[in-house]
Each structure stands twice: as structure tokens, then as C-alpha cells.
Amino acid sequence: MQDGTMLIPQRVEAAGVGKGSFHRAERGTEPLRPKTPDALGRARVVAMPTLPSPPDPLSAYLSRLAPSSQRTMDKLLKQVARTVVPELDARTVPWSRLHYWDTLRIRKLLAARYAPSTANLALAGLRGVLREAWRLGQTSFEDFQRAIDFAPIRGSRRRVPFPVGAKQIERLLTGCSKDRSVRGRRDAAILSVLYGAGLRRSELTAVTVDDFCRHALRVCGKGRQVRLVSLAKFTCDRIRRWLAARGPHPGPLFVAIHRSGQLARQRMSTEAVARIVARRALEAGIGRLTPHDLRRAMATQLLAAGVDVFTVQQMLRHRSVSRAGVNLHHSR
Numbered sequence: 001m002q003d004g005t006m007l008i009p010q011r012v013e014a015a016g017v018g019k020g021s022f023h024r025a026e027r028g029t030e031p032l033r034p035k036t037p038d039a040l041g042r043a044r045v046v047a048m049p050t051l052p053s054p055p056d057p058l059s060a061y062l063s064r065l066a067p068s069s070q071r072t073m074d075k076l077l078k079q080v081a082r083t084v085v086p087e088l089d090a091r092t093v094p095w096s097r098l099h100y101w102d103t104l105r106i107r108k109l110l111a112a113r114y115a116p117s118t119a120n121l122a123l124a125g126l127r128g129v130l131r132e133a134w135r136l137g138q139t140s141f142e143d144f145q146r147a148i149d150f151a152p153i154r155g156s157r158r159r160v161p162f163p164v165g166a167k168q169i170e171r172l173l174t175g176c177s178k179d180r181s182v183r184g185r186r187d188a189a190i191l192s193v194l195y196g197a198g199l200r201r202s203e204l205t206a207v208t209v210d211d212f213c214r215h216a217l218r219v220c221g222k223g224r225q226v227r228l229v230s231l232a233k234f235t236c237d238r239i240r241r242w243l244a245a246r247g248p249h250p251g252p253l254f255v256a257i258h259r260s261g262q263l264a265r266q267r268m269s270t271e272a273v274a275r276i277v278a279r280r281a282l283e284a285g286i287g288r289l290t291p292h293d294l295r296r297a298m299a300t301q302l303l304a305a306g307v308d309v310f311t312v313q314q315m316l317r318h319r320s321v322s323r324a325g326v327n328l329h330h331s332r
Contacts (some may be wrong), residue, residue, distance in 0.1 A: 058091050061131075062130075062131040079122065080106055097139075099146070110122050116153045125151065160162075169297060173192060175280070176191055181248075187240070188238045195294040196231055196232050196234070197235065207253045208251060209243070209251060212243075215231055218230045232326060
């Protein structure tokens with residue numbers, strides 16, 4: 001072994017060398033490279049491909065998540081990185097050098113800035129990044145265990161859900177449909193999909209034009225689960241009206257619109273979807289409304305129509321009935 005490179009027997013199939021022979025490198029020679037015979041049977045050295053360098057811990061952690069979760073955790077971990085080294089990018093932060101007192105300081109700042117649920121989500125991402133740093137061999141297991149040995153943030157700031165009935169939904173959709181502009185068509189389609197299909201914000205922004213097919217929508221939810229969601233006729237009509245203004249080119253189904261009215265090509269952010277729902281609800285005189293309120297309203301209407309909770313669980317794309325029951329409890 002020389003400079004960390006192991007010298008191993010190398011089989012050479014060439015003129016004058018039998019298949020059973022081995023070419024052994026002597027000590028002090030350069031490491032062997034793969035050799036293949038050319039057209040004349042002579043040994044020819046083939047260059048080994050260069051292996052890519054290992055990713056940084058943040059990129060390694062995000063690669064293990066679903067696309068919808070990647071966007072959420074990427075934003076939160078960028079906020080965490082600013083508390084560590086404000087002048088560095090999140091992917092260049094020396095995560096492996098964080099010690100217990102560093103993570104305690106991060107926990108304190110997150111608790112003062114965010115709601116407990118959001119802060120704990122950011123701390124879960126921090127644990128994941130530090131775990132990837134250990135897996136990449138950048139820190140020892142003892143240092144990794146000490147760095148993540150902080151308690152979760154207690155408390156709750158759960159907003160009391162706004163009760164949304166059928167009349168409020170009808171007023172919301174009718175008021176938005178009266179807007180004949182391109183922005184009005186897009187917002188009407190967004191509201192119809194959020195309520196008619198019960199999508200999450202992250203699921204809505206991830207939908208592409210190719211995912212819409214006649215009376216169904218292909219949705220990639222949590223855990224990379226891809227399902228086909230049936231749509232009502234009024235939802236399909238509003239999507240087609242929006243597509244007539246958007247154009248049939250591939251890409252995200254719902255795109256941003258500039259102030260000039262020109263359509264952008266990039267997908268919308270989840271924050272933009274929340275602002276659209278809040279603005280349209282205020283215009284309709286309903287009050288404060290969130291995208292998740294429309295998801296709960298869809299579940300409430302299904303239960304009122306006599307649909308059993310197991311079917312509602314499948315339609316909401318929850319893994320367990322207990323989690324679906326929590327949302328249904330808050331929607332009542």
C-alpha cells in the first residue's frame with residue numbers, strides 16, 4: 001500500500017500473456033490501472049473515471065426527502081444557517097463543527113422567532129443535517145450525539161380554525177369567478193382545486209400541466225406517494241379556463257403572474273398560495289382564511305354527506321385515521 005492506495009493483482013489479457021497469469025506490481029511502482037486489449041491484442045491502459053466529491057450535509061439531507069418536503073426544509077434550514085454564520089450560504093456552513101452550545105443557541109433563537117410547531121420542524125431538520133455530517137465522516141458519533149441532545153420546544157400557538165360552510169365556499173368561488181382577468185382565472189382554479197380535491201399547499205404547487213388529465217389530477221403527496229385524485233366538473237372547468245389563458249406549454253400548472261400581467265414560467269411558492277386565499281376571502285367578506293381551512297371544509301362536507309371516516313382518510317391522503325380525525329375534529 002502506498003499513499004493510501006492498495007496495490008492489487010491485475011489480470012492482463014494481452015499477446016504473450018496467458019489468461020491465468022497475473023501481473024503484480026512491485027513495491028514503489030505506481031498504482032495499477034485497468035488494462036484492456038486493443039485490436040492487436042496489446043494491453044491498453046484505460047483511465048479510471050473520477051468519482052464525484054461527497055455532497056455537503058445539507059444537500060445530503062435534502063436528497064432523502066420528498067420534493068414537497070425539500071422546499072419546506074430548505075427554507076427553514078436557510079434561516080437556521082443565518083443564525084450560525086450570517087455571511088455564508090447554507091450549503092457552505094460548517095455544520096460538522098456545531099457543538100452543543102451552538103445548537104442550544106439556535107434553539108433559543110428559533111423559539112423566540114417561530115411558533116413551537118415551526119421551530120420544532122426546523123430543529124428536526126437540524127438534527128437531520130448533523131446526522132448526515134456524521135454519516136459522511138465529518139464528525140464523530142459522540143460529538144453528533146451531544147450536539148442533538150436538546151429538548152423540543154413546548155407550547156402551542158394553534159390557530160382556531162375558521163368554520164367554513166357551503167355558503168361561504170360558494171360566495172368565495174363565485175366572487176373569484178367574476179374576475180375575468182388572467183389572475184382571476186388562475187385564482188379561481190386554485191381555490192377550486194384546494195377545496196374540490198383537498199390538496200395541501202405543497203401538493204398544489206408541485207402539480208404540472210401533464211398531471212391534469214380530463215377529470216383527474218395526479219398528485220405527489222407526502223412520502224412520495226403518487227395518487228390519482230378525481231375532480232368535480234366545476235373544478236375541471238375552472239382549470240381549463242386557466243389553461244386557455246396560460247397556454248399548453250409544459251411546466252407547473254399554476255405559475256406566478258407579474259404585476260404587468262405577464263405570466264412567469266416558474267412555479268408558485270406556498271406562501272403565494274396562502275396570500276391568494278387570504279386576499280380572495282377578504283374580498284368575498286368571509287374573513288381570515290387559509291388553504292388548510294378549505295381542506296378541512298372539504299372533509300366536513302364529505303362527513304355531512306354521509307361519507308365514512310376511512311374514505312375521508314384516503315381522500316385527504318393521511319396515513320392513519322387518527323391523524324385524519326384530528327383535522328376533522330378541528331374542522332367542526
